[in-house]
Amino acid sequence: MRKPLTFTIMMAGIALVLGCFATFHSSSAVPAPAAPSTLTGAGASFPYPIYSKWFSDYNKLHSDIEINYQSIGSGGGIKQLLSGTVDFGASDAPMTDEQLGQAKTKILHFPTVLGAVVPSYNITGVPQELNFTPEVLVGIYLGRITKWNDPEIAKSNKGVNLPAEDIVVIHRSEASGTSYVWTDYLSKVSREWESKVGRSTSVKWPVGLGGKGNEGVTGLVKQQPGAIGYVELLYAIQNQIPYGKVRNSAGEFVKADLASVTAAASAFSKSMPEDFRISITNAPGKAAYPICSFTYLLVPTKIADAGKKQIIKNFLTWMLNDGQKDAEPLSYARLPKEVVAKELNQISQIQ
Amino acid sequence: MADIPVPAGRAAAKRRRPTVIQGLRNGDTFAHVFTLLCAASILLVTAALVYQLYANSTLPLHKFGWRFLFESTWDPVNGDFGALPFIYGTLVTSALALLIAVPMGVGAAIFLSELAPPRISNGMTFIIELLAAVPSVIYGLLGIFILVPFLRQYGEPFLKRTLGFLPLFQGPAYGVGMLAAGLVLAIMVVPFIISVSRDVLMAVPVEQREAALALGATKWESTWQVVVPFARIGIMASIFLSLARALGETMAVTMVIGGTPAISASVFAPGYSIAAVIADQFAEATGNLYIHTLIELGLVLFALTIVINGLARLFIISTTEKGSAH
Numbered sequence: 001m002r003k004p005l006t007f008t009i010m011m012a013g014i015a016l017v018l019g020c021f022a023t024f025h026s027s028s029a030v031p032a033p034a035a036p037s038t039l040t041g042a043g044a045s046f047p048y049p050i051y052s053k054w055f056s057d058y059n060k061l062h063s064d065i066e067i068n069y070q071s072i073g074s075g076g077g078i079k080q081l082l083s084g085t086v087d088f089g090a091s092d093a094p095m096t097d098e099q100l101g102q103a104k105t106k107i108l109h110f111p112t113v114l115g116a117v118v119p120s121y122n123i124t125g126v127p128q129e130l131n132f133t134p135e136v137l138v139g140i141y142l143g144r145i146t147k148w149n150d151p152e153i154a155k156s157n158k159g160v161n162l163p164a165e166d167i168v169v170i171h172r173s174e175a176s177g178t179s180y181v182w183t184d185y186l187s188k189v190s191r192e193w194e195s196k197v198g199r200s201t202s203v204k205w206p207v208g209l210g211g212k213g214n215e216g217v218t219g220l221v222k223q224q225p226g227a228i229g230y231v232e233l234l235y236a237i238q239n240q241i242p243y244g245k246v247r248n249s250a251g252e253f254v255k256a257d258l259a260s261v262t263a264a265a266s267a268f269s270k271s272m273p274e275d276f277r278i279s280i281t282n283a284p285g286k287a288a289y290p291i292c293s294f295t296y297l298l299v300p301t302k303i304a305d306a307g308k309k310q311i312i313k314n315f316l317t318w319m320l321n322d323g324q325k326d327a328e329p330l331s332y333a334r335l336p337k338e339v340v341a342k343e344l345n346q347i348s349q350i351q
Numbered sequence: 352m353a354d355i356p357v358p359a360g361r362a363a364a365k366r367r368r369p370t371v372i373q374g375l376r377n378g379d380t381f382a383h384v385f386t387l388l389c390a391a392s393i394l395l396v397t398a399a400l401v402y403q404l405y406a407n408s409t410l411p412l413h414k415f416g417w418r419f420l421f422e423s424t425w426d427p428v429n430g431d432f433g434a435l436p437f438i439y440g441t442l443v444t445s446a447l448a449l450l451i452a453v454p455m456g457v458g459a460a461i462f463l464s465e466l467a468p469p470r471i472s473n474g475m476t477f478i479i480e481l482l483a484a485v486p487s488v489i490y491g492l493l494g495i496f497i498l499v500p501f502l503r504q505y506g507e508p509f510l511k512r513t514l515g516f517l518p519l520f521q522g523p524a525y526g527v528g529m530l531a532a533g534l535v536l537a538i539m540v541v542p543f544i545i546s547v548s549r550d551v552l553m554a555v556p557v558e559q560r561e562a563a564l565a566l567g568a569t570k571w572e573s574t575w576q577v578v579v580p581f582a583r584i585g586i587m588a589s590i591f592l593s594l595a596r597a598l599g600e601t602m603a604v605t606m607v608i609g610g611t612p613a614i615s616a617s618v619f620a621p622g623y624s625i626a627a628v629i630a631d632q633f634a635e636a637t638g639n640l641y642i643h644t645l646i647e648l649g650l651v652l653f654a655l656t657i658v659i660n661g662l663a664r665l666f667i668i669s670t671t672e673k674g675s676a677h
Binding site (some may be wrong): 071073076199204219 | 428
C-alpha cells in the first residue's frame with residue numbers, strides 16, 4: 001500500500017456506508033414483531049426439571065409470555081434477586097433474616113414443590129434397603145462410625161449381613177440447598193452436630209469426599225464400594241441406587257416417596273408461618289418422611305413494571321392450581337391443599 | 352560517479368525529518384502508536400484485574416491478614432477461612448503433573464526429533480498438537496469415567512503393595528484424589544511439552560550433531576550431551592508454560608480431586624486446589640465474607656503464578672551464559 005492513510009480512510013468510509021445500509025434495510029424491509037413479555041428468574045437447581053416444564057407449558061398457553069430461568073444455584077438466585085438483576089429468584093433454603101434485610105422491598109416466599117433428601121449407599125453384598133436411625137446418620141457423618149458392620153447399624157438391620165467394609169462418606173463439595181436440608185435435619189436430631197458443624201448450604205464436613213452436584217455424589221456413590229451419600233430422591237430413583245429408610249420422630253422407619261413427603265408437609269400446614277419460611281425436617285406424624293424441604297420462588301412485593309407484575313401473579317395462580325399436577329410424574333411431591341390455599345391468599349400481597 | 356552534495360546543518364536536518372502528516376502517510380508513526388496501544392492495553396487489563404481482585408478482598412484481608420496463607424480451616428458457617436490446603440493442593444498437583452509429564456514429554460520430543468523417521472515424526476506431531484487443543488472438560492470426563500475407576504481398582508492398590516512403606520502411598524484408595532488430579536494434569540500438559548520441545552530440538556543446527564558424531568560420540572551421546580543442552584532454554588520454556596497451565600487448570604481438576612480442604616502426606620488422599628474451590632463454591636456462596644474470601648483466593652493464585660513464573664524467568668536468565676547464542 002503506497003498510501004496507508006488514504007487506504008484506512010477509504011476502508012472506514014466503506015464500513016460506515018455498509019453499516020448504514022444494513023440498519024436501514026433491516027428496519028424498513030421487515031416490520032419488527034411484537035416483542036413477547038419476558039420475565040427472568042434464577043436460582044435453585046434442584047427444582048429445575050419441573051420449573052423448565054412449567055415455564056415452557058405456560059408459554060404454550062400464553063404465547064406472548066416468556067419466562068427464562070437460569071439454574072445457577074440457590075445462593076446465586078438470592079444474590080441476583082437482591083441485586084435486582086432478575087425479576088424473581090428461587091431457593092431451596094428460605095432466605096435468612098440478614099438476607100431479607102438487604103432487600104430493597106419485602107420478598108415473598110412461595111413454596112412450589114417438595115423434595116426429599118435420601119441416604120443412598122453402595123455396600124458390597126447388600127442390595128436391600130437398610131434402616132437408618134438419626135444417631136447412625138450423625139455418627140457416620142461425624143466420623144464416629146467407620147465400618148458398615150458397626151453394632152449401631154446392625155441393631156436396626158437384623159438379618160442383614162453387613163460386611164466389615166470401611167464407610168466412605170460422600171458429601172457435596174460446593175454449596176447447595178441439598179446440603180442445607182441434610183445438615184438442618186442432622187442439627188435437629190443431634191445437639192453435637194448442631195454445635196460442631198451446624199446447618200448451612202456449605203459446612204465444614206468432619207469427614208468425607210466432596211462430589212460436585214447431585215450428579216457428582218451419585219457418581220461417587222455408584223463407583224465407590226462402601227460409600228454413603230445424600231442425594232435428592234429424584235437422582236436416587238433415576239440412577240437406581242439403593243437408598244435407605246430413615247426413622248422419623250414418631251419412631252417409624254419411613255422410605256422417602258411422594259406420599260411420605262406430602263405427609264411431612266401436611267404435618268406443618270397448621271403451624272405454617274405467614275411467610276412460609278419453615279423447616280419441615282423431622283416432621284411429626286407416623287407417615288412423615290423426616291428429611292424433606294419445600295423449595296421456594298422468591299418474589300418481591302413491589303414490582304415496578306405493571307405488566308410483569310400481572311404475569312407473575314397469573315403464573316403463580318396457574319402454578320398453584322394447574323401446575324401441581326406436573327409434580328408427581330417428575331418425582332416431586334405436590335403441595336398440601338392447605339398450603340396451596342394460603343399461598344393463593346399471599347399472591348394478593350404483590351403490589 | 353559524482354557525489355551528490357548533501358546539505359548539512361540543523362536547518363537542513365529539520366527539513367529532512369518527515370513532518371507529522373508525512374509520518375502518518377508513510378505509516379511509521381501510525382504503526383508506532385498502534386502497536387504501543389496494543390501493548391499498553393494488555394498491561395492495563397492486567398492492572399485492572401489485579402485492582403479488582405484486591406479491592407474485593409479488603410474484608411477478608413482485614414479479618415485474616417497474613418495468617419490466611421497459613422491456616423487450614425474452611426468453615427463457612429462460622430466465617431473462618433484459611434488458604435493453606437488450597438495452596439498445598441495447587442502446588443502438589445502441579446508438581447505431580449510435571450514430575451510425570453516432563454520425562455515423558457522431553458523423551459517423546461527427543462524421539463520425534465532425533466530418532467524417528469520424518470514421516471512418522473510429522474504424523475505423530477500433528478496428532479499430538481491436536482491433543483493440545485482438546486477442552487479441559489473432556490479431560491475431566493476422561494478422568495472420572497476411566498482414570499478414577501482404574502486407579503481405585505488397580506493403580507492405587509498396586510502402588511500400595513509395592514511402595515506402601517512410604518507415607519506418600521498410604522491411606523484408603525478412593526480413586527479420586529491428588530494422584531488422579533496430578534495424572535489428569537500430566538496428560539493435559541504433555542502435548543505442550545512435546546510440541547515446543549520438538550520444535551526447539553529440530554532447530555538445533557545440524558553442525559552441532561555432526562561435530563559430536565565426528566568426535567566419536569554415539570547417537571545417544573550426541574543427542575543427550577550436545578543437542579539437548581543446546582536446546583535447553585526452549586525446553587525449559589515449554590516446561591514453565593505447562594506449569595502455568597497446570598497451576599490454573601480448573602474443570603479437569605475439580606472433577607477428580609475429591610473436594611476436601613485437607614492437607615495429607617499421601618497422594619491417595621482427596622484434596623482441593625484454588626481454582627477448584629472457586630469453581631465449586633463461588634456460584635452459591637452467600638455472605639460477603641465467604642464471597643470475598645473466594646476472591647482473595649483468586650488473588651493468592653495470581654500472586655502464586657507471578658512468583659513461580661518470575662522464579663522461572665530468573666532461573667533461565669541465570670543459567671544462560673553471557674555470549675551464548677540464546
